[in-house]
Amino acid sequence: MAELIQPEATQVDDAHAHHGEQSFWSKYVFSTDHKMIAMQYMFTGMAMALIGGFMVYAFRMQLAFPGIEVPFYGTVTPAQYNALVTNHGTIMIFWVAMPVLIAAFGNFLIPLMIGCDDMVFPKVNRLSYQIFLLSAVVLVCSFFVQGGGFGGGWTAYPPLSAKAAYSLTGLGSSLWLVAVALEFVAFLLGGINFVTTAMNARAPGMTMYDIPMVVWMIVIASILFMASVGPLIAGAVMLFMDQNIGTAFFDPDKGGDPILWQHLFWFFGHPEVYVVLLPAMGISMEIICTFARKKLFAYKTFLYTTFGTGVLSFTVWAHHQFVAGIDPRMAHIFTVTTLLISIPIAEMVFIYIATLYGGSIRLTTPMLWALAFVAEFMIGGVTGVVLGASGADIYFHDTYFVLAHFHYTFFPIAIIGTFAGFTFWFPKMFGKMMNETLGKIHFWGTIIPFNCIFIPLFVLGAAGQHRRVYSYENFPDLALPHFQDMRQFATIALLVMLGFQLVFFYNCFISWRKKEMDAGKNPWKSNTLEWVAESPPPHGNFPELPHCYRGPYEYGNPDREEDYFPQNLPA
Amino acid sequence: MSDHADHNTDHHEVNYVRIWQILLVLLVISIAGPFLEIQAVTLATAFGIAIVKAYLVAKYFMHLNNEPRYVVYMLLTMLIFVFLFFAAVAPDVMNHEGANWVKPRVVVVEAPVHH
Amino acid sequence: MRPIANTRSAAGIPTGRLAVWWVVASEIMIFGGLLASYVMHRLGNPEWAGYAAHTNIWFGGTNTFVLLTSSLSAVLAHQAAEAGDGKKAARLLYFTCLGAVVFVCIKAFEWTTEIQAGFTITSNTFWSFYYTAAGIHALHIIAGGVIMLIVAESAKRNEELHRVELIGIYWHFVDIVWIFLFPLLYIAK
Numbered sequence: 001m002a003e004l005i006q007p008e009a010t011q012v013d014d015a016h017a018h019h020g021e022q023s024f025w026s027k028y029v030f031s032t033d034h035k036m037i038a039m040q041y042m043f044t045g046m047a048m049a050l051i052g053g054f055m056v057y058a059f060r061m062q063l064a065f066p067g068i069e070v071p072f073y074g075t076v077t078p079a080q081y082n083a084l085v086t087n088h089g090t091i092m093i094f095w096v097a098m099p100v101l102i103a104a105f106g107n108f109l110i111p112l113m114i115g116c117d118d119m120v121f122p123k124v125n126r127l128s129y130q131i132f133l134l135s136a137v138v139l140v141c142s143f144f145v146q147g148g149g150f151g152g153g154w155t156a157y158p159p160l161s162a163k164a165a166y167s168l169t170g171l172g173s174s175l176w177l178v179a180v181a182l183e184f185v186a187f188l189l190g191g192i193n194f195v196t197t198a199m200n201a202r203a204p205g206m207t208m209y210d211i212p213m214v215v216w217m218i219v220i221a222s223i224l225f226m227a228s229v230g231p232l233i234a235g236a237v238m239l240f241m242d243q244n245i246g247t248a249f250f251d252p253d254k255g256g257d258p259i260l261w262q263h264l265f266w267f268f269g270h271p272e273v274y275v276v277l278l279p280a281m282g283i284s285m286e287i288i289c290t291f292a293r294k295k296l297f298a299y300k301t302f303l304y305t306t307f308g309t310g311v312l313s314f315t316v317w318a319h320h321q322f323v324a325g326i327d328p329r330m331a332h333i334f335t336v337t338t339l340l341i342s343i344p345i346a347e348m349v350f351i352y353i354a355t356l357y358g359g360s361i362r363l364t365t366p367m368l369w370a371l372a373f374v375a376e377f378m379i380g381g382v383t384g385v386v387l388g389a390s391g392a393d394i395y396f397h398d399t400y401f402v403l404a405h406f407h408y409t410f411f412p413i414a415i416i417g418t419f420a421g422f423t424f425w426f427p428k429m430f431g432k433m434m435n436e437t438l439g440k441i442h443f444w445g446t447i448i449p450f451n452c453i454f455i456p457l458f459v460l461g462a463a464g465q466h467r468r469v470y471s472y473e474n475f476p477d478l479a480l481p482h483f484q485d486m487r488q489f490a491t492i493a494l495l496v497m498l499g500f501q502l503v504f505f506y507n508c509f510i511s512w513r514k515k516e517m518d519a520g521k522n523p524w525k526s527n528t529l530e531w532v533a534e535s536p537p538p539h540g541n542f543p544e545l546p547h548c549y550r551g552p553y554e555y556g557n558p559d560r561e562e563d564y565f566p567q568n569l570p571a
Numbered sequence: 572m573s574d575h576a577d578h579n580t581d582h583h584e585v586n587y588v589r590i591w592q593i594l595l596v597l598l599v600i601s602i603a604g605p606f607l608e609i610q611a612v613t614l615a616t617a618f619g620i621a622i623v624k625a626y627l628v629a630k631y632f633m634h635l636n637n638e639p640r641y642v643v644y645m646l647l648t649m650l651i652f653v654f655l656f657f658a659a660v661a662p663d664v665m666n667h668e669g670a671n672w673v674k675p676r677v678v679v680v681e682a683p684v685h686h
Numbered sequence: 687m688r689p690i691a692n693t694r695s696a697a698g699i700p701t702g703r704l705a706v707w708w709v710v711a712s713e714i715m716i717f718g719g720l721l722a723s724y725v726m727h728r729l730g731n732p733e734w735a736g737y738a739a740h741t742n743i744w745f746g747g748t749n750t751f752v753l754l755t756s757s758l759s760a761v762l763a764h765q766a767a768e769a770g771d772g773k774k775a776a777r778l779l780y781f782t783c784l785g786a787v788v789f790v791c792i793k794a795f796e797w798t799t800e801i802q803a804g805f806t807i808t809s810n811t812f813w814s815f816y817y818t819a820a821g822i823h824a825l826h827i828i829a830g831g832v833i834m835l836i837v838a839e840s841a842k843r844n845e846e847l848h849r850v851e852l853i854g855i856y857w858h859f860v861d862i863v864w865i866f867l868f869p870l871l872y873i874a875k
Contacts, residue, residue, distance in 0.1 A: 116691035120701045188712055196705045201691035226708065227652055230715020234723065237818065247807055247814040249723075255677040255731065255811035260723055263660040267719075314652055318659065325669065327662045545690065587765070591758040595751065602747045605873055617869035624754075625862045632761040633858045639698045642707050649711050653718030657726060664723075665730030677810070678733055 032122035033539055035429075037129050038108035042422075044136060045099035051140070052091035053498060059084040064484075064491035066471040079168065081470040082151030087143070089154035090176070093276070094183050095136055097414035101279040102187070102225075103132070105421050106194050106218040108429065112530035112537060113212045115203030115546040115568070119193045128189040135182035142175035150176035153468060155265060158250035158258045162242040174243050181236050184229050191222035203529065203568075206548035209299060210567065212528045213552070216303060217282030221275045224310050228271035235264030262321050270317040273409070274309060280373060280417030281348065287370035287424050288352060290526040292359025293563055295553040297351050305351075309344040316341055322390045323397045331390045338388035345381055349374060360556075360563075364524075365439030369420035372447050373412045380408030383458070398468075401461025404454045411450060419446070419504070427519035430512055431535040438507040445500030452493035456486040527564045528552045590631045597624055706852045710859045713826075717863050720822065721870065724815040728874070737812040738874065740805055745796040746872035749789050750864060756785025757861045760854040767841060767850035775850050776842035779834050782857065786831035793824055816871055823867060826860050 031037065054073075061068055062076035069075050076084065107125065111118055119125045143149040147169040152161040156177070164170030198211070198219045238249040239261065248254030250261050289296050296302060318326055318334040352374050361367070383405040387393050396402060419442075426434050465478050472478040472487075522531040529548070533541050546568035554565035597620045604616030629635045635643060667674045692701050728734055763778035797817070807817040830853070837853045840846040 111691060116689070116694065118689035118691055120689070120692045121705065122689060192705050192708045192712075195708055196701055197691060199697040200701045200704055201694045202696045206696070226712040227649060227715055230712060230717075231656055231719025231722070233716050234720035234822075237720075237822065238723075238814075241807075241814070241818065245807060247818075248811050249814055252674055253677065255727075257664045257674065257727070259663050260660065260726075263656075263663065264719060264723070267656055267660075314655060325663075325672070327666065330659060330662060333659075587758055587761050591754060594754045598747065598750055598754065601869065601873065602743060605743070613873065617873040621865050621869050624865045628757060628858050628862055628865070632757055633855055638707075641697075642699075645707065645711055646714065649714040649718070652715065653722055656719060657722040660722070661726040661729070664726045667730070676731065676733060 030126065032118070032126045034107045034111050034119045034122070034125060035537060037125050038104045038106075039429075040129050041099045041107060041132070042104035044133060045096050045104060048091050048095035048099075048136060052088050052096060053501075055084045055088040055091070056494065057498060059088070060491040060494050062470065063472075064488040066473050076470070078470045079148065079151060082153075082468065083143070083149040083169070083172070085468060086151050086153050087139070087149050087176075090180070091139070092410065092414060093154065093272070094180060095139065097276045097410070098183075098187060099132060100418050101276055101283075101414070101421075102194075102218055102221055103129075103190055105214070105279060105283065105425075106190075106222075108425065109212075109530060110194055110197055110215055110218065111201070112428075112533055112541055113215050113528050113552075114198060114201060114206060115529045115542070115548060116197070116201040117540045117542070117545065120197045120201055121193050124189055125193050128186045128193070131182055131189070132186035135179045135186060138175055138182060139179035142172045142179065145171040145175065147172050155269070156239070156261075157265075158239065158242065158261050162239060162250050164243070170243070174240065177236055177240050177243070181233065181240075184233055184236075187222075187225060188229065191226050194222045195219050195226075203546050203548040206567075209303075210548055210551050212282075213285045213296060213299070213302065214279065214282030217278040217285075217306065220306055220310055221278040224271045224278075224313065225275045228268045228275075228314065231264045232268035235261055259321075259324060259326070262324055263318070266317040266320045267314075269320065271310075271313045274313045276413050277409070278306065278310075280413040280420075283417055283421040283424070284370040284373045285352070285355075286526075286528070287366045287420055288355055289553045289555065290424075290524050291362045291364055291367035291370075292356050293362075293555045294355055294359040295551075295555055297354035297357075299551070299553070302348060302351050305344045305347050309341065309348075312337065312341045312344065316388075319388055319390070319393070322393045335388060335390045339385060342381060342385050342388070349378060349381075365434070365436055365443060366420055366424035366524075368440065368443045369416055369423060372443070373416045373420060376416060376447075376450070377409060377412040380405055380410075380412065383408060395464075396461065398466055399461040400457045400465045400467060403467055404457040404461055407454050407457075411454075415446070415450075419443075424524070425530075426508075426511065427523050428530055428533075428535050428537070431517040431519050432511050432514045433519050433523060434511045435507050438503055442500055442503040442507065445503060446497055449493040449497035449500070453490045453497065456490045460486055522566075525562070525564055527554055527566055529567050532566060532568050585631050587631065590627055594624055594627060700848065702848060702852050703855070706855045710855065713859060713863075717822075720819055721866065724819060724870065727811060727815065728870075731812075734812045737805075737810060738871070740800070740803070741816065741872050742796060742799075743872045745792060746868050749792050750868050752785050752789050752792070753861045753864050756782045756789075757858050759785065760857045763841075764851045764854045767847040770844070770847070772841045772844035772847055775847065776838040779838035779841065779850065779853075783831045783834045783838070786827050786834070789827055790824060793820065819867060820871065823860070823863055826863070830857050830860055 028036065031040075058070050058073045058076055059081055061070040061073075062081060067075070107119070147164075150156070150161070150167065150169050150173045152167050152169075152173065156173075160166050161173055161177075164173065167173050198215055202211070238247070241247040242249050242251065242256075248256045250256045250258045252258065285296060285302075315337040316334060318330055319338045322331050322334075363371075383401070387396055387402060387405055423434055423439055426432075460478075460483060463478070463483065465472065465483070469475075472483070517535070519535045521533070521535055524531070529546055530537075532546055547570075548567050549570055550565060550567055552567060554567075556563055557565045601616045601620040604620075605613045607613070635646075667676065695701060695704075697704060728738075759778045759781045763775045763782065766772075766774040766778060805813050807814055834853050834857070837846070837849045841850055
């Protein structure tokens, strides 16, 4: 095909020369530059996190002090409680974890780390953000329509989600569903961009095993997403029609089956947690290698274990449905697969530890976050094993034990992973260093309260406290004073944690506003290609596109004066 | 240094019109099959032929055999996931009764049909 | 203006084609999920055979013929594009597009007769699946037709000829989905 065979242009100036003076709109709003799109996703994700966080504040205050007039919110009615917990979950997963970990870090890092000038389809990239932004707007609109926001749980099981007579949020439910569907489309488009770019646009000399682990993780996550979301898109169309046209896909009175929705949802829902987990693991690995000054202990093992985890993640989904009335023989099978999947993840944790062992460890702020990710995620992981056994799950399902388990996994992923990546790559993104002292204060002020919030919830869950209940005043076994004390303790810990986030925003602000560009190209002396570019990288990233001569983690090389050997330097 | 290898240049021996004719013949067979009113034959002609037609379109029109192997593996993997989904969910959806529950067979009274 | 990233092909095939295969892969999951859901309902409800008896195999068969023929013209368009003949490729793409229009018209006529006979999307769950599956497929046909027109516009000026193959791959996939929809909705009764 003569169209495509062009001489490899390493001089980026020609391709991007005609930009010249850009207006505010073309530079910031309608940009096709992957770095700007990354910032757009990052800020939208963080803004949605504030909304999701505000929702937590409101409903935790209600749980701790039932009937209270929550400051800056008002009284939380039972219907509002349901809408708050539903939208908190939905927002945190779809509008915070995914855009920040995959879209923001993926967009920023992938072209830089593989040594090219942009994503392969910049306009599709821009379109994906625009669809994503639209989805966020639609979701927020759903809170303000008649009936209020959808309150049927982020899992949206019919018939509650299908019939307005049950959910009492006819319009809100449909808007919620449309928002989620739009978000899926945005991430399908974005995912195709990431996978194609990473597969095809690598720097000359960069083999499969020279690709930084975080790029692999984001690419595999995108593939998992693409492979799992299809049936749920079909299911979302069916649910939308049940809600609005009067079809009966999920209505057993008319020949449908509500358990079909559950399977469609969780067939996606389980791989989805690995979709968000893998980027966070990749980010942590980059940081750990850099600040332990050590090669990744077993790159290929880590990579192939991830492939295995990805495949296995498609075989475990019905562990969310053990008590939903599924065929018990299926429950046996899914118990086995669920317990099996803990093995590759454990293997990956061992590799983190082995990478750290014997390293020259520097506890900078990003390193603290990365280490906390591994430690806290382990707690989430082992409690998942308890839930994976179907017998135990008969008791624990729908209790706060489940909730504490998934917060010990999701919080490390979405929050700790984000702070790890943000503090690590802030110098590259903005050319300035963040304040280390403030960073450490923020770190401890987040981690300690985090544990204080969720350990009591494990205890409450084991005591039988059900999820998605607006107040425990009328449950004699759960309204005992020491349980209510635990709820209040958790809520106060939450307030403390939310307060410490101000330290982070203050740090961001003063660092960004600093006059001196004190970061330089490679303040952390890291080995991968993004640190070769200027900080921040210009349009086109590299004045001359780099070649790749070695792996991404050549630390501690004895022949070198420096203790690292950047990928782009000839031997 | 980048590789622009493109393997799609060796398909000129394939006569696309000939493949199309074969597809049409298969279509006619699959329509005729049900008229014999033997269920096994109907299923074989309907779905067996569908698989053959899909294979022909994929191989000759989409040039799947000229693509790098991993494309085929990727598409097959997706198909396997679809079958996995079916295998695990069908026992639940196709089940009409269990301990203490029944999923009724709902027969809808047909609307009057105008021919 | 294309980024240099777009011109590299470390994976051995051009970027655009790689992307279209990924699109096809994710679409397999969407249609696969929908059709698997239909099949398990159909197998679990033998009485649906009575409802399915009312689908018209002649409409379905004609539409299959239309799509197979349009796939032929799409691959011939690709052949013309490979030879550098943009005008011929565009003509063949217009013909394929015509196939899309004919398909949609036949379907509109077919659905009208069925709705007038009382078989609407809410009649029962069989008909819900029927209209949903064929409807989502038809949306893909329409989208494909529109994109094909855009590609043809560039192709007739001998520009972006590689896109002829790309839209072709998508089109053949949509054809394959129909190849399976046809027996599922029309023959298996």
